[in-house]
Amino acid sequence: MHSDATSADAYVAGLPDERREAIDTVRHVILEHLPEGFEEVMQHGMISYVVPLERYSDTYNGQALGVAALANQKRYMSIYLTTVYADDGSREWFRERWAAAGKKLDMGKSCLRFKRLDDLALDVLAEAIARASVEEFLAAYERSRARP
Numbered sequence: 001m002h003s004d005a006t007s008a009d010a011y012v013a014g015l016p017d018e019r020r021e022a023i024d025t026v027r028h029v030i031l032e033h034l035p036e037g038f039e040e041v042m043q044h045g046m047i048s049y050v051v052p053l054e055r056y057s058d059t060y061n062g063q064a065l066g067v068a069a070l071a072n073q074k075r076y077m078s079i080y081l082t083t084v085y086a087d088d089g090s091r092e093w094f095r096e097r098w099a100a101a102g103k104k105l106d107m108g109k110s111c112l113r114f115k116r117l118d119d120l121a122l123d124v125l126a127e128a129i130a131r132a133s134v135e136e137f138l139a140a141y142e143r144s145r146a147r148p
Contacts, residue, residue: 002045022117033126037134046071085110
């Protein structure tokens with residue numbers, strides 16, 4: 001569900017009561033573990049965590065590069081984890097840690113879906129967010145864009 005909110009606070013405030021607490025809790029976990037250099041913005045109708053364009057503007061679409069995003073969908077809520085999506089080792093690490101936490105994983109390539117806060121292993125999410133520095137993230141992005 002796309003939002004026209006212009007700030008993360010406005011996005012959260014506009015959520016239905018039953019989703020507001022879950023999204024706000026996840027948002028604060030992300031903010032507490034987000035490495036320095038990333039920032040929280042609204043992008044693509046979601047709360048997004050990005051490398052500011054002032055830091056890196058040479059992107060494929062002119063938009064800030066997102067490391068994670070948080071969204072309210074029609075039937076669920078979702079967390080998009082670019083580093084988990086973009087790296088096989090990180091994906092394997094994430095799946096193993098999630099299973100060890102005893103939680104059922106409902107995830108596509110980057111989209112972690114949840115219906116209730118209890119569905120999440122917040123400690124694993126925190127670790128996943130904290131794993132990549134801006135420098136590592138940008139280096140991985142540049143490797144992915146390199147032409148052979």
